[in-house]
Amino acid sequence: MSVVNVTAGPAGSPVLAPSIWFVGCGNMAGAMVEGWRSAGVDFSQSVAIRPSGTPVPGLRTVQTLGEAGRPPELLLLGFKPQMLRELAPGLANWVTSRTAVVSILAGVEVATLRELFPRAQAVVRVMPNVACAIRRGVTGLYSADADEALRTRLRQLFMILGLTVECTNEAELATIGSVAGAGPAYVARFIEALARAGEARGLDPQLSLTIARETVFGTGWLAATTGAEMDEIVRRVRSPNGTTAAGLAVLEPELPALVGRTIDAAARRGAELAAAARAIDSPEGAA
Numbered sequence: 001m002s003v004v005n006v007t008a009g010p011a012g013s014p015v016l017a018p019s020i021w022f023v024g025c026g027n028m029a030g031a032m033v034e035g036w037r038s039a040g041v042d043f044s045q046s047v048a049i050r051p052s053g054t055p056v057p058g059l060r061t062v063q064t065l066g067e068a069g070r071p072p073e074l075l076l077l078g079f080k081p082q083m084l085r086e087l088a089p090g091l092a093n094w095v096t097s098r099t100a101v102v103s104i105l106a107g108v109e110v111a112t113l114r115e116l117f118p119r120a121q122a123v124v125r126v127m128p129n130v131a132c133a134i135r136r137g138v139t140g141l142y143s144a145d146a147d148e149a150l151r152t153r154l155r156q157l158f159m160i161l162g163l164t165v166e167c168t169n170e171a172e173l174a175t176i177g178s179v180a181g182a183g184p185a186y187v188a189r190f191i192e193a194l195a196r197a198g199e200a201r202g203l204d205p206q207l208s209l210t211i212a213r214e215t216v217f218g219t220g221w222l223a224a225t226t227g228a229e230m231d232e233i234v235r236r237v238r239s240p241n242g243t244t245a246a247g248l249a250v251l252e253p254e255l256p257a258l259v260g261r262t263i264d265a266a267a268r269r270g271a272e273l274a275a276a277a278r279a280i281d282s283p284e285g286a287a
């Protein structure tokens with residue numbers, strides 16, 4: 001596993017995106033588009049394919065594959081994993097040996113994608129998170145068959161969206177999905193819990209939420225910008241026999257095991273999604 005970059009750099013000169021078909025452009029693919037657009041990425045060669053026809057800002061949007069034009073360089077699969085078996089045959093007709101299939105689908109393995117898109121130049125799995133929208137995302141990349149030119153192109157594109165990690169195997173990618181892909185939801189719940197506790201002790205609800213959010217944001221920023229170890233941050237805050245020590249005496253025995261079980265559950269679900277996509281005759285796979 002290798003880190004391509006630590007944070008998103010300045011936008012620099014505008015990058016011309018390869019021709020990309022965004023098939024499914026909801027919360028996650030939409031966040032990627034938003035991040036790229038905010039960095040000035042030129043999507044003039046790309047298209048969003050949406051049965052609803054609702055325009056994706058900054059992208060030519062069409063309702064059917066037939067309207068999309070020439071087969072793309074990157075076919076970005078941005079729908080739910082359960083849709084894969086239904087949509088793949090139609091999509092595969094448009095995949096040539098010059099098209100790389102880029103999947104953000106949680107769980108679904110490269111072997112399954114390769115079976116469904118036999119003509120593809122390469123199959124690439126990407127595991128981003130929604131903070132890509134503001135270019136502070138975390139994205140894992142994995143491919144067994146992408147050549148160096150494609151890897152470089154993808155690195156260049158995803159670096160724009162934040163921390164980018166090239167995985168050496170799919171297990172690493174799955175773990176990034178469980179920790180970072182799902183992570184914003186866990187962190188949002190933590191912020192909410194902190195806010196509720198403030199509220200329970202008399203703070204105005206909106207103010208308490210702002211305080212909790214800024215506390216998490218500020219701590220993340222402090223850690224990221226100074227490189228301080230977590231123990232060091234705790235040491236700076238925890239006075240001997242003070243308030244933090246009292247709070248941590250409750251939190252520390254419970255939190256690692258709780259977070260561990262949380263990530264284990266997400267990982268198990270990822271494995272189930274992978275199995276469902278693999279098995280045509282399973283209830284989910286046949287969807």
Ligand SMILES: NC(=O)C1=CN([C@@H]2O[C@H](COP(=O)(O)OP(=O)(O)OC[C@H]3O[C@@H](n4cnc5c(N)ncnc54)[C@H](O)[C@@H]3O)[C@@H](O)[C@H]2O)C=CC1
Nearest residue numbers: 023024025026027028049078079080081104105106128181
């Ligand atoms: N939401 C997240 O934070 C993350 C999601 N993912 C993956 O991203 C994928 C999408 O998830 P979300 O964006 O959360 O879901 P979403 O429901 O927001 O977006 C999926 C989109 O696919 C569209 N769609 C459905 N059928 C279609 C069709 N036939 N043709 C074209 N578009 C179609 C839907 O209208 C919707 O806009 C999933 O596979 C998920 O595993 C991966 C990492 C993080």
Ligand SMILES: O=C(O)[C@@H]1CCC=N1
Nearest residue numbers: 106177178181182183
């Ligand atoms: O919940 C999910 O399955 C997707 C993948 C990671 C975040 N959202």
